[in-house]
Amino acid sequence: MRKLKILIIGSAFGADLHADAYNRIREKIDIVGISGRDLDRVRAFAKRHGFTDYTAYDDYSRAIEECDCDLVDICVPNFLHHDVAIKALERGRDIICEKPLTTTVEEAQDMINTAERLGKRIYYAEDWIFAPAFRKAMEIIESGKVGKPLYVRARECHSGSHSPFAQTIEYCGGGSMIHLGVHPVSYLLAMKNNEWSELVAMTSGGLEGNLVHRTMEGEDWAGVFIRFKDGTFATIEANYITTGGMEDVMDIYCEQGVIHIDLSAGPIRAYSIPGLDYTIEKAEITTGWSTPAVDEKHTLGYAGEIEHFVDCALAGVDAEAGLRGIDGLETMKVISLIYKSACEGIAIKNE
Numbered sequence: 001m002r003k004l005k006i007l008i009i010g011s012a013f014g015a016d017l018h019a020d021a022y023n024r025i026r027e028k029i030d031i032v033g034i035s036g037r038d039l040d041r042v043r044a045f046a047k048r049h050g051f052t053d054y055t056a057y058d059d060y061s062r063a064i065e066e067c068d069c070d071l072v073d074i075c076v077p078n079f080l081h082h083d084v085a086i087k088a089l090e091r092g093r094d095i096i097c098e099k100p101l102t103t104t105v106e107e108a109q110d111m112i113n114t115a116e117r118l119g120k121r122i123y124y125a126e127d128w129i130f131a132p133a134f135r136k137a138m139e140i141i142e143s144g145k146v147g148k149p150l151y152v153r154a155r156e157c158h159s160g161s162h163s164p165f166a167q168t169i170e171y172c173g174g175g176s177m178i179h180l181g182v183h184p185v186s187y188l189l190a191m192k193n194n195e196w197s198e199l200v201a202m203t204s205g206g207l208e209g210n211l212v213h214r215t216m217e218g219e220d221w222a223g224v225f226i227r228f229k230d231g232t233f234a235t236i237e238a239n240y241i242t243t244g245g246m247e248d249v250m251d252i253y254c255e256q257g258v259i260h261i262d263l264s265a266g267p268i269r270a271y272s273i274p275g276l277d278y279t280i281e282k283a284e285i286t287t288g289w290s291t292p293a294v295d296e297k298h299t300l301g302y303a304g305e306i307e308h309f310v311d312c313a314l315a316g317v318d319a320e321a322g323l324r325g326i327d328g329l330e331t332m333k334v335i336s337l338i339y340k341s342a343c344e345g346i347a348i349k350n351e
């Protein structure tokens, strides 16, 4: 069987998530190149994941130029997505791009145009689409046994990004909405074929206007009401004021039933006086009662998402709805309108 040759750009947190997923499908892939700013960190990353037959690069332009690969996996901070993507597409590679697609709608559109012009594919890494519990919820809805969704409430929240690049709007594109809210926004757009009709949003102001993170330029609290073209209402929330570990939660109220999903609430409760080694992402402490995650990277969807992309790239086809470049673009458009709505205090209609 042909294996997909992959060049990973980035060797930190986001790259770790993807590397874990590649390791589950080693029979389908070869990691042939890894690029980061610091070669020691690149080598440590490769060692952590058991990658051996790869070339290490400390410059992504050179990596893209020199590395003989089929696909470039972009796991660098948001402001670099566009430049890396354009270089990779122009070099004739398909790409996987981490969320958000870019920091601006214009850059996202340019990526889509470039991929279309060159006949290359963008796989947009929205892990929520492959979270098994969310997929089960969709299966229940499709069975018709709860009726049509009337109202969805969804959120991703935690206590703040570990990445220094999340502190400035130039590098990140905004605050908690673009960094965390991007997941529920993409998910709901995928559920509704990108067809929404109206939104109204509110955010904390950034810097001194924030609730907790007063040196961060972007907002640390954001909420939006959205109405979709089929009449479904939704509220989406994203914040950096949530202590106690990451929350990925969705409640779906339907005509004849309701579905509650909490990706962070696993089946195990543990109590530890000295503290466990790890419980869940972004948990500040691990002592006392906790709900240690069971295979977190699978639960959050990274494993399924990456396998789907690899299968699609090997077959030369697009990813499923919600995971294509155009879905990343639609998400960017909605997020930019969420910021416009919050900034100007207006409701926005999508005629």
Ligand SMILES: NC(=O)c1ccc[n+]([C@@H]2O[C@H](COP(=O)([O-])OP(=O)(O)OC[C@H]3O[C@@H](n4cnc5c(N)ncnc54)[C@H](O)[C@@H]3O)[C@@H](O)[C@H]2O)c1
Pocket: 009, 010, 011, 012, 013, 014, 015, 017, 035, 036, 037, 038, 059, 060, 074, 075, 076, 077, 078, 080, 098, 099, 100, 125, 127, 162, 163, 164, 165
């Ligand atoms: N889907 C998810 O839930 C999820 C989770 C975490 C991160 N992400 C995304 O992954 C991407 C990376 O985030 P992260 O948390 O790993 O960030 P990070 O700040 O922890 O790491 C950034 C990586 O990019 C490299 N880098 C930075 N500047 C560079 C440059 N000029 N040239 C080459 N490499 C450079 C760094 O060396 C490092 O390896 C972001 O777009 C983020 O939104 C997604």
